[in-house]
Amino acid sequence: MFLRAKQRLSSILTASERATLARTMLTDVLEAACSAPTSKKVAVVTSADDVAREAARLGAVVIDDGGANGTNEAIAAGLAKVEKRGGRLVVALPSDVPAILGEDVSTLLQAAERNRVVIVPAPRDGGTNAVAFTLARPLQPCFGPDSFARHIAAADRLGIAPIVCRNARIGLDLDSPADLFDFLDLSTSTATDRYLRSINLGERRRCGFAGYSRPIVDVGAGNEFDVGCAK
Numbered sequence: 490m491f492l493r494a495k496q497r498l499s500s501i502l503t504a505s506e507r508a509t510l511a512r513t514m515l516t517d518v519l520e521a522a523c524s525a526p527t528s529k530k531v532a533v534v535t536s537a538d539d540v541a542r543e544a545a546r547l548g549a550v551v552i553d554d555g556g557a558n559g560t561n562e563a564i565a566a567g568l569a570k571v572e573k574r575g576g577r578l579v580v581a582l583p584s585d586v587p588a589i590l591g592e593d594v595s596t597l598l599q600a601a602e603r604n605r606v607v608i609v610p611a612p613r614d615g616g617t618n619a620v621a622f623t624l625a626r627p628l629q630p631c632f633g634p635d636s637f638a639r640h641i642a643a644a645d646r647l648g649i650a651p652i653v654c655r656n657a658r659i660g661l662d663l664d665s666p667a668d669l670f671d672f673l674d675l676s677t678s679t680a681t682d683r684y685l686r687s688i689n690l691g692e693r694r695r696c697g698f699a700g701y702s703r704p705i706v707d708v709g710a711g712n713e714f715d716v717g718c719a720k
């Protein structure tokens with residue numbers, strides 16, 4: 490439910506602004522996923538009616554996650570239904586990475602086609618912002634604290650050396666005020682950028698959120714490739 494989303498932004502956004510941001514980010518992520526030349530179908534996994542309505546309006550298939558408790562249960566519910574409908578290759582994305590481009594989704598699908606498991610790290614917190622894999626050898630979703638390391642271990646359990654795709658657009662999930670400012674600095678042509686500027690977020694930055702510094706978590710060496718940032 491959009492109104493329950495993005496609680497970590499409560500210090501800088503009102504409840505209504507957080508709900509609008511969540512809905513707007515979903516629009517950007519779905520637009521990118523639907524525009525990816527190699528993606529066949531886009532599904533949104535949710536049990537929230539407002540999210541389901543918005544996803545359907547944006548042309549996505551809606552999969553009811555049966556009230557899943559958290560990302561991992563939701564992804565598992567979604568994968569089960571995608572497989573039943575004949576799905577073969579999937580990219581699992583959160584809805585809070587609005588800088589993502591259609592070509593990024595295609596890159597993940599093509600890499601998963603070749604290598605069977607692709608992991609996109611969230612460099613700021615050791616998390617994971619996307620995984621792609623074949624349903625013949627599905628990767629266990631391990632989202633949560635230190636999920637990047639846990640996804641690497643899950644690929645290892647499959648006997649697969651995953652591709653680590655370090656993509657600055659997908660790697661920026663909007664959880665904190667600093668993430669919002671970093672996102673605005675990308676100056677993307679997204680609905681999320683237009684929305685954040687429409688509520689003068691930059692002004693709030695000047696009123697006391699300046700000077701944010703952020704540690705970068707080293708995701709370690711490996712079978713990696715870098716994708717540049719959006720402009």
Ligand SMILES: Nc1nc2c(ncn2[C@@H]2O[C@H](COP(=O)(O)OP(=O)(O)OP(=O)(O)O)[C@@H](O)[C@H]2O)c(=O)[nH]1
Pocket residue numbers: 493494495496497498534535536554557558559560563582583584585662664
């Ligand atoms: N279907 C489903 N998706 C989820 C769930 N939890 C997280 N997600 C997805 O994962 C993304 C990233 O999760 P979070 O960063 O924790 O998003 P959030 O819960 O709105 O953020 P906070 O309230 O600040 O923790 C969300 O934008 C959703 O797309 C869930 O319980 N069910």
Ligand SMILES: O=C(O)[C@H](O)COP(=O)(O)O
Pocket residue numbers: 611614615616617618631632633634635636637662664
């Ligand atoms: O690794 C994860 O679970 C994702 O990056 C989401 O993490 P977050 O809840 O901190 O956004």
